[in-house]
Amino acid sequence: MKNFILVCAGTACESSKADDIYKNFLAEIEKHGLKDDAQVIKTGCFGFCEKGPIVKILPDEAFYVEVKPSDAKEMVEEHIIKGRFVKRLLYAGDEVGDKENFEASDIQFYKKQYRIALRNCGFIDAENIEEYIARDGYEALAKCIFEMTPDQVIEELKVSGLRGRGGAGFPTWMKWNFAKNAEADQKYILCNADEGDPGAYMDRSILEGDPNSVLEAMAIAGYAVGASKGIIYIRAEYPLAIHRLGIAINQSYERGLIGQNIFGSKFNFDIEVRLGAGAFVCGEETALIKSIEGNRGMPTPKPPFPAIEGLWGKPTIINNVETFANVPAIILKGGKWHTTIGTKGSPGTKVFALTGKINNSGLVEVPMGTTLRDVVFDIGGGIRDNKKFLAVQTGGPSGGVITEKDLDTPIDFDSLVAMGSMMGSGGMIVMNEDDCIIDVAKFYMDFCVEESCGKCSPCRIGTKKLYQYLDKISKGSAVEEDIKKMEDISNAMKLASLCELGKTAANPVLSTLNHFKDEYLKHIVDKKCRSGKCKDLVSFVVNDKCIGCTACKRKCPVDCISGEKKELHVIDQTKCIKCGECVAACKFKAIDKI
Amino acid sequence: MAKMSLEDLRKMKDEKKKILDRREVGENDIVIRIGMATCGIAAGAKKTMEALFDEIEKQGLNETTIKQSGCMGYCDKGEPTVEVKVPGMPDTIYGAVNEDFARRIIKEHCVQRKLVDGGHIFDRPSRDILKE
Numbered sequence: 001m002k003n004f005i006l007v008c009a010g011t012a013c014e015s016s017k018a019d020d021i022y023k024n025f026l027a028e029i030e031k032h033g034l035k036d037d038a039q040v041i042k043t044g045c046f047g048f049c050e051k052g053p054i055v056k057i058l059p060d061e062a063f064y065v066e067v068k069p070s071d072a073k074e075m076v077e078e079h080i081i082k083g084r085f086v087k088r089l090l091y092a093g094d095e096v097g098d099k100e101n102f103e104a105s106d107i108q109f110y111k112k113q114y115r116i117a118l119r120n121c122g123f124i125d126a127e128n129i130e131e132y133i134a135r136d137g138y139e140a141l142a143k144c145i146f147e148m149t150p151d152q153v154i155e156e157l158k159v160s161g162l163r164g165r166g167g168a169g170f171p172t173w174m175k176w177n178f179a180k181n182a183e184a185d186q187k188y189i190l191c192n193a194d195e196g197d198p199g200a201y202m203d204r205s206i207l208e209g210d211p212n213s214v215l216e217a218m219a220i221a222g223y224a225v226g227a228s229k230g231i232i233y234i235r236a237e238y239p240l241a242i243h244r245l246g247i248a249i250n251q252s253y254e255r256g257l258i259g260q261n262i263f264g265s266k267f268n269f270d271i272e273v274r275l276g277a278g279a280f281v282c283g284e285e286t287a288l289i290k291s292i293e294g295n296r297g298m299p300t301p302k303p304p305f306p307a308i309e310g311l312w313g314k315p316t317i318i319n320n321v322e323t324f325a326n327v328p329a330i331i332l333k334g335g336k337w338h339t340t341i342g343t344k345g346s347p348g349t350k351v352f353a354l355t356g357k358i359n360n361s362g363l364v365e366v367p368m369g370t371t372l373r374d375v376v377f378d379i380g381g382g383i384r385d386n387k388k389f390l391a392v393q394t395g396g397p398s399g400g401v402i403t404e405k406d407l408d409t410p411i412d413f414d415s416l417v418a419m420g421s422m423m424g425s426g427g428m429i430v431m432n433e434d435d436c437i438i439d440v441a442k443f444y445m446d447f448c449v450e451e452s453c454g455k456c457s458p459c460r461i462g463t464k465k466l467y468q469y470l471d472k473i474s475k476g477s478a479v480e481e482d483i484k485k486m487e488d489i490s491n492a493m494k495l496a497s498l499c500e501l502g503k504t505a506a507n508p509v510l511s512t513l514n515h516f517k518d519e520y521l522k523h524i525v526d527k528k529c530r531s532g533k534c535k536d537l538v539s540f541v542v543n544d545k546c547i548g549c550t551a552c553k554r555k556c557p558v559d560c561i562s563g564e565k566k567e568l569h570v571i572d573q574t575k576c577i578k579c580g581e582c583v584a585a586c587k588f589k590a591i592d593k594i
Numbered sequence: 595m596a597k598m599s600l601e602d603l604r605k606m607k608d609e610k611k612k613i614l615d616r617r618e619v620g621e622n623d624i625v626i627r628i629g630m631a632t633c634g635i636a637a638g639a640k641k642t643m644e645a646l647f648d649e650i651e652k653q654g655l656n657e658t659t660i661k662q663s664g665c666m667g668y669c670d671k672g673e674p675t676v677e678v679k680v681p682g683m684p685d686t687i688y689g690a691v692n693e694d695f696a697r698r699i700i701k702e703h704c705v706q707r708k709l710v711d712g713g714h715i716f717d718r719p720s721r722d723i724l725k726e
Binding site: 001004006009039040041042043044045046047056058059113114115116118119120121122123124125126127128130131133134135136137138139142146201204205206208209210238240241254255256257259261263264329333355358359360361362363364365 | 595596597598599600603606607610611613614627629631632633635661662663664665666667668669670671672675677683684689690707708709710711712713714715716717719720721722723724
């Protein structure tokens with residue numbers, strides 16, 4: 001077999017005639033007697049749906065876009081038989097203007113994703129340090145120790161513009177510099193692996209797929225700030241990540257890549273793992289420190305900042321897993337290289353866990369400044385079941401929703417804040433028309449009520465009160481003035497809470513109020529829920545299509561449907577629990593949800 | 595194990611790179627990598643791996659190595675994910691590989707040297723920054 005013709009059969013391409021393309025290719029191959037020279041195969045989504053249908057021909061790596069069924073003939077005759085590209089269909093990248101004269105090597109540039117933090121994930125054996133070494137592993141640490149001063153390391157990070165990937169986007173070099181300049185006999189490097197946003201699993205994937213990149217970066221941080229101890233704080237509910245971290249730590253100790261006299265130099269750096277019980281607040285750095293010290297995980301006021309007075313009162317750097325995973329690549333390729341990716345204010349990439357009502361949910365890493373439309377409709381393949389896009393929730397319980405009007409805004413740390421959301425750690429939950437925005441806000445507030453540590457009253461009481469108002473709204477017992485009260489509480493929480501959990505906990509409410517005020521009013525004034533998620537605002541009623549077959553009556557778990565055979569049935573609204581079983585059982589569309 | 599000097603590191607890197615990039619492979623050296631992160635395992639990657647081992651033995655493909663790796667990011671449609679490297683064939687990533695499909699990969703891709711049809715092939719998610 002010399003050639004392989006890959007026809008995209010992803011949801012988006014399939015709806016644009018991928019099946020006809022596939023059949024035409026099969027017919028052309030048959031017609032020319034090429035059965036032993038070329039194979040036609042259907043593939044999964046290429047993540048480039050905007051330009052679909054996609055056909056890729058291997059081994060030439062030719063990437064054809066917007067292919068029509070009628071193009072199959074020319075493509076077989078030109079590409080397969082004569083070995084010439086069909087240039088009018090080739091995707092040459094936005095940067096290649098001259099389609100007639102580009103080289104084969106130019107056609108690699110179609111991918112929307114760009115992987116720095118995930119560079120090794122899925123492609124090396126995470127339990128074998130030698131594969132990491134083969135991918136330039138520990139080369140960055142060696143470069144720091146033998147060729148750079150601690151100041152130069154920090155300078156390189158400053159040039160790179162790397163900002164903390166855990167949520168707030170604080171410049172990494174600044175943190176490191178504070179800790180470096182602090183005088184102390186002992187300093188600590190902490191890795192925050194207490195990933196806890198609903199629907200987020202970026203850090204887990206990095207630790208399970210490439211744990212050594214985090215270890216190497218922690219050692220680099222230790223070298224830069226003068227720390228000889230590192231601790232990874234990870235939640236116990238990540239057993240496989242913990243297991244692989246343990247293997248990586250053992251293997252790097254055995255080879256002297258961490259421990260005493262690394263590479264025979266005078267630099268020492270030890271790393272250990274501490275398990276957390278999985279409290280969301282322990283992702284907040286001061287609470288994380290308290291937890292490591294053996295105390296209850298509760299935040300303390302800042303200042304003093306951990307970089308000056310952190311673990312056991314010593315200068316401490318806390319960076320998130322993803323931030324660390326970027327560091328070795330930046331050291332090796334240079335800070336300047338990093339600034340060529342992403343936006344001016346937020347260089348580099350961001351990993352997102354793309355979930356919800358989307359065709360291709362998955363873990364994606366894109367340059368900062370990519371638009372939400374690219375992420376959702378290209379890489380994500382659009383909304384499932386051809387439903388209408390409603391909003392994307394970013395930043396978890398601290399973030400907010402982004403709606404249709406902001407789909408084309410380039411996303412980075414600053415633009416998300418301007419839209420009333422935030423980057424957070426990178427959870428991205430896509431919602432469609434079937435979702436109720438009140439229900440979503442209620443879900444996040446419920447999470448915050450559970451996870452508030454209770455130390456400061458604005459957060460402890462505020463989250464509870466907000467939840468009660470949302471609950472009232474979802475049950476149809478709220479009044480319009482409640483919106484004003486919710487806004488007042490939210491603003492008080494923002495101003496007066498002790499830590500970021502409380503300060504941002506009201507964001508899901510404020511952001512949904514801002515973008516979906518009409519939905520709130522519909523619930524409050526009309527007592528209606530568009531999607532039917534708020535059960536108290538929905539009722540099931542039998543219409544005149546009912547033939548009296550008793551199918552619904554037999555299914556109803558609370559026996560609230562009455563009516564004899566061949567007679568119109570009636571649902572007793574006082575007993576109905578709105579489970580929807582009757583709608584599913586009815587073959588005549590005789591039950592309306594209103 | 596002896597502690598490594600910088601020279602040792604570079605030596606190991608060069609040796610292992612050749613293996614990882616498959617620059618010196620024999621006609622029959624096949625490498626199969628299966629995504630074994632929590633998500634992959636939850637989607638059935640362990641059973642997939644057992645099926646791969648079993649079919650490799652049945653087909654007598656003695657020069658085949660099976661390795662595990664982390665998550666490639668194809669959570670929804672792509673787990674369990676399997677990457678197949680067969681000399682003379684394009685490196686291929688298959689998604690949603692259950693036990694039956696795993697056996698087809700061995701029989702069709704590794705033995706007959708044809709890609710396995712059915713919408714399971716995925717593209718590498720991005721270019722490799724280390725090769726730039």
